Amino acid sequence: MKPIVSIKNVSVNLNNQNILHNISFDIEIGKIITILGPNGAGKSTLVKLILDFFKPTTGKISRKKNLSIGYVPQTLQVDKTLPLTVKRFMKLNKKFDDNEIVKMLQKVNAISLMNKTMHQLSGGEMQRVLLAQALIKKPELLILDEPTQGVDVNGQITLYNLISNAKNEFNCAVVMISHDLHLVMAKTDEVICLNKHICCSGTPALVSNDPEFIALFGRNAANQLAIYKHHHFHQKRFQGRIHLPNFGAK
Numbered sequence: 001m002k003p004i005v006s007i008k009n010v011s012v013n014l015n016n017q018n019i020l021h022n023i024s025f026d027i028e029i030g031k032i033i034t035i036l037g038p039n040g041a042g043k044s045t046l047v048k049l050i051l052d053f054f055k056p057t058t059g060k061i062s063r064k065k066n067l068s069i070g071y072v073p074q075t076l077q078v079d080k081t082l083p084l085t086v087k088r089f090m091k092l093n094k095k096f097d098d099n100e101i102v103k104m105l106q107k108v109n110a111i112s113l114m115n116k117t118m119h120q121l122s123g124g125e126m127q128r129v130l131l132a133q134a135l136i137k138k139p140e141l142l143i144l145d146e147p148t149q150g151v152d153v154n155g156q157i158t159l160y161n162l163i164s165n166a167k168n169e170f171n172c173a174v175v176m177i178s179h180d181l182h183l184v185m186a187k188t189d190e191v192i193c194l195n196k197h198i199c200c201s202g203t204p205a206l207v208s209n210d211p212e213f214i215a216l217f218g219r220n221a222a223n224q225l226a227i228y229k230h231h232h233f234h235q236k237r238f239q240g241r242i243h244l245p246n247f248g249a250k
């Protein structure tokens with residue numbers, strides 16, 4: 001299958017600093033890619049490149065024509081004085097009818113939040129609403145930047161299940177940054193271990209045995225990765241289009 005995004009020999013220099021070096025990988029429909037790496041490894045920078053927020057210093061990123069992307073940021077700061085309800089938030093970028101909004105909020109277990117204001121939401125509730133907002137436009141590519149920051153363990157499990165279900169239902173590709181090795185890996189097709197360059201990549205089982213991964217994260221993390229097996233899902237085709245939301249990356 002032809003990739004929807006192809007990243008070839010990409011490097012990024014900012015203020016004479018080498019932030020990313022010689023990155024190459026493809027993003028394909030139906031696959032979940034998880035990007036792991038220590039603080040400052042360039043994970044968010046890589047996500048911003050995929051989102052086309054800026055261009056690489058060298059190398060090339062090719063995207064499928066009119067690629068539709070849904071983006072879930074780490075969190076969203078909402079002004080407490082702004083009485084923005086969840087329902088109005090869902091209508092910010094494009095007008096969806098109430099029926100579509102209700103259906104999408106139901107999918108992410110957030111229907112009871114529809115008339116709450118955004119600043120009233122807990123961490124887990126906020127992430128489910130952000131996911132709904134990204135999915136309502138039916139993306140071909142869903143990008144999540146540490147979607148479970150500040151979310152408790154049950155909330156994390158719920159969120160990863162929702163992401164995996166969404167991938168199957170919308171037949172999209174998923175790229176996410178995550179530190180939740182033990183939870184996220186059961187759902188991941190490919191792990192990219194980043195530390196300015198790609199240290200190693202492959203299935204969780206493969207990466208967990210890679211000496212570079214073990215050197216970077218330690219044996220304990222490798223064991224957490226290793227216990228999971230790679231799964232394939234059957235997908236239903238879904239026709240649709242999404243446009244990038246207006247809120248920025250971190």
Ligand SMILES: Nc1ncnc2c1ncn2[C@@H]1O[C@H](COP(=O)(O)OP(=O)(O)OP(=O)(O)O)[C@@H](O)[C@H]1O
Pocket residue numbers: 014015017019037038039040041042043044045046
């Ligand atoms: N505009 C910029 N100018 C110079 N350096 C930058 C700029 N933006 C990011 N950096 C640097 O690039 C490096 C990678 O940052 P990035 O946010 O991509 O890392 P990360 O892997 O997402 O880190 P974290 O896990 O802490 O969120 C960091 O050293 C950061 O200081």
